[in-house]
Amino acid sequence: MLNIDDLHVSVAGKEILKGLSLRVAPGEVHAIMGPNGAGKSTLGNVLAGRDGYDVVHGTVEFEGRNLLDLEPEQRAAAGVFLAFQYPVEIPGVNNTYFLRAALNAQRKARGEGELDSMQFLKTVREKLRVLHMPEDLMNRAVNAGFSGGEKKRNEIFQMALLEPRLAILDETDSGLDIDALKMVADGVNAMRDTRRAFVVITHYQRLLDYIVPDFVHVMVDGRIVESGDRSLALKLEEHGYAWVAERRLAGAV
Amino acid sequence: MGALLDPFGIGDAREREESWRYSRNALRALEQLDLGPADSSAALPGELIERFDWPETRAARLVFVNGFCAESHSRVDGRIQVEHEGARSVIRLAGARRLHLVFASTPGAAAVRWQREINIEVAQHGELIEHHVGSAGPDVLGSLDCRVNLAPGADFDLAVLTDLPDSVSLYRRASASIERAATLRSTAALFGGRMQRHDLGVSLGGAGARYTARGAFALRARQHVDVHLDVRHAARDTVSDVLWRGVADQRARGILHGAITVAAGADGADARLQTKNLLLSPHAEIDAQPVLEIYADDVKASHGATVGQLDERALFYLRSRGVALADARALLIGGFCREAFAGLADVGLTARLDAALARRLPGSGGAAP
Numbered sequence: 260m261l262n263i264d265d266l267h268v269s270v271a272g273k274e275i276l277k278g279l280s281l282r283v284a285p286g287e288v289h290a291i292m293g294p295n296g297a298g299k300s301t302l303g304n305v306l307a308g309r310d311g312y313d314v315v316h317g318t319v320e321f322e323g324r325n326l327l328d329l330e331p332e333q334r335a336a337a338g339v340f341l342a343f344q345y346p347v348e349i350p351g352v353n354n355t356y357f358l359r360a361a362l363n364a365q366r367k368a369r370g371e372g373e374l375d376s377m378q379f380l381k382t383v384r385e386k387l388r389v390l391h392m393p394e395d396l397m398n399r400a401v402n403a404g405f406s407g408g409e410k411k412r413n414e415i416f417q418m419a420l421l422e423p424r425l426a427i428l429d430e431t432d433s434g435l436d437i438d439a440l441k442m443v444a445d446g447v448n449a450m451r452d453t454r455r456a457f458v459v460i461t462h463y464q465r466l467l468d469y470i471v472p473d474f475v476h477v478m479v480d481g482r483i484v485e486s487g488d489r490s491l492a493l494k495l496e497e498h499g500y501a502w503v504a505e506r507r508l509a510g511a512v
Numbered sequence: 513m514g515a516l517l518d519p520f521g522i523g524d525a526r527e528r529e530e531s532w533r534y535s536r537n538a539l540r541a542l543e544q545l546d547l548g549p550a551d552s553s554a555a556l557p558g559e560l561i562e563r564f565d566w567p568e569t570r571a572a573r574l575v576f577v578n579g580f581c582a583e584s585h586s587r588v589d590g591r592i593q594v595e596h597e598g599a600r601s602v603i604r605l606a607g608a609r610r611l612h613l614v615f616a617s618t619p620g621a622a623a624v625r626w627q628r629e630i631n632i633e634v635a636q637h638g639e640l641i642e643h644h645v646g647s648a649g650p651d652v653l654g655s656l657d658c659r660v661n662l663a664p665g666a667d668f669d670l671a672v673l674t675d676l677p678d679s680v681s682l683y684r685r686a687s688a689s690i691e692r693a694a695t696l697r698s699t700a701a702l703f704g705g706r707m708q709r710h711d712l713g714v715s716l717g718g719a720g721a722r723y724t725a726r727g728a729f730a731l732r733a734r735q736h737v738d739v740h741l742d743v744r745h746a747a748r749d750t751v752s753d754v755l756w757r758g759v760a761d762q763r764a765r766g767i768l769h770g771a772i773t774v775a776a777g778a779d780g781a782d783a784r785l786q787t788k789n790l791l792l793s794p795h796a797e798i799d800a801q802p803v804l805e806i807y808a809d810d811v812k813a814s815h816g817a818t819v820g821q822l823d824e825r826a827l828f829y830l831r832s833r834g835v836a837l838a839d840a841r842a843l844l845i846g847g848f849c850r851e852a853f854a855g856l857a858d859v860g861l862t863a864r865l866d867a868a869l870a871r872r873l874p875g876s877g878g879a880a881p
Contacts, residue, residue, distance in 0.1 A: 341832055347829040352844065364839065
């Protein structure tokens with residue numbers, strides 16, 4: 260589904276990703292862990308198509324297409340979704356209006372029929388219920404005045420509504436209390452199926468107690484230095500990231 | 513300079529010159545036109561009637577065509593008294609009534625101008641929608657002098673919507689005198705026009721008088737809108753709260769000059785003025801100038817003005833959800849302007865302002881009427 264090969268990316272002339280490779284197949288959940296500054300968020304932003312990230316070398320293929328050729332809205336229509344680490348507040352833009360515009364733009368781009376407002380509201384209510392979110396959320400401006408936890412839950416709600424093929428969660432767990440963390444995890448787990456993949460970027464092991472990954476990758480200094488199953492995350496929790504760096508120096512990788 | 517302004521008695525007054533600094537050229541260009549008198553009995557095209565013929569206001573509506581009252585389109589009942597004396601009309605609102613005041617500009621064979629003076633007396637509660645529309649053609653310059661008097665304790669909502677083609681110019685002077693414990697809430701949505709100049713003078717003359725102003729302009733092409741707001745706190749415990757949004761695209765020019773004066777003795781005044789502006793093109797220009805003068809003690813006052821560009825992070829956020837670039841821009845610009853209308857009580861009017869805004873947004877592709 261997603262095939263990243265030897266990706267080098269610079270931001271403002273500074274190389275952040277230094278030869279990152281990753282393969283994600285449908286149905287898989289990949290966790291990407293690593294210390295601050297390793298380039299985890301850069302990876303999410305590059306995949307979503309944010310400006311200011313220069314791909315110096317390497318390729319990103321998504322379902323047989325060159326993802327890097329697509330505009331951000333084309334990537335969304337193709338099924339890529341990024342849950343932002345810092346969701347943006349947009350005062351004056353109503354949530355209902357925004358999400359209906361987004362969903363219908365995606366459907367249209369895929370050659371599917373647009374939803375009328377009744378169909379849309381029905382879908383919205385279902386998804387809100389799953390995530391235990393209040394309906395009045397839809398009458399508010401996008402993320403405006405939301406608490407940190409509400410913003411993160413809103414990201415997951417949008418993901419549930421837009422039903423992407425590939426969801427990238429960029430530190431969705433940061434700043435969440437345990438209840439909010441469980442709600443977010445429930446939302447993600449409810450969406451796991453054989454045709455959908457997740458890339459879960461996180462700093463802490465805690466989230467992976469609730470969203471159990473198939474693969475765990477450790478990212479240090481712009482590349483993946485170690486991959487394994489879930490037990491790798493537990494080892495990291497125990498030994499810290501310095502342990503990975505030391506193992507590399509010792510030639511264990 | 514200023515022959516066009518002579519009827520208002522401010523033609524060459526030196527002290528006014530400075531306030532026309534940004535609009536001097538636009539005014540001079542208008543003066544180059546040989547403006548004849550507008551046709552007082554011009555028929556209204558159906559397309560123009562549709563723009564103001566709102567079912568909600570048919571029962572209380574006054575329509576002026578080129579400055580003259582068009583009885584056939586107007587209807588008021590006994591709770592609204594109207595007297596016309598030459599170029600002046602006096603409107604008395606008694607009881608809680610909403611009046612839709614329409615000013616339609618229709619072109620003649622050559623450039624024309626019209627003038628009108630309106631005095632509005634508000635005894636208790638009232639709501640006025642002042643609505644300017646026009647048809648494209650040779651230039652029309654409309655001049656309106658609007659005076660509002662709020663009796664002690666009165667409560668008044670004033671909404672001003674200008675929705676003009678690029679051949680119509682408007683010079684509008686509005687002054688409001690707010691007496692003791694009276695409240696004026698005004699909302700302005702200014703779109704289009706070759707040149708719009710709004711001189712707004714507000715006097716908070718009685719203790720406890722309150723003034724809330726919300727407004728936005730969204731401009732494109734070579735549209736030019738110049739708003740001069742002059743708020744004077746002249747009594748104790750008076751409140752003014754002004755929030756404006758401005759958007760300019762292409763070669764448009766927007767000016768918001770907001771002056772607040774707290775006179776000696778107006779202790780306990782609370783004055784706020786905030787303006788945020790969006791520039792969408794390197795050739796567009798917005799001048800935002802807040803001016804605060806305080807001669808009293810124990811005053812709360814704040815002001816701020818910003819001019820910026822569209823938030824790239826917000827744009828990316830919307831696009832990452834599938835919204836196309838042009839639509840994402842329109843959503844953000846609309847949201848930016850709508851913030852100024854958030855407090856508007858009248859839901860029906862909000863929807864109408866929204867519709868006008870959507871049609872007028874820079875980049876929305878809607879042709880100027």
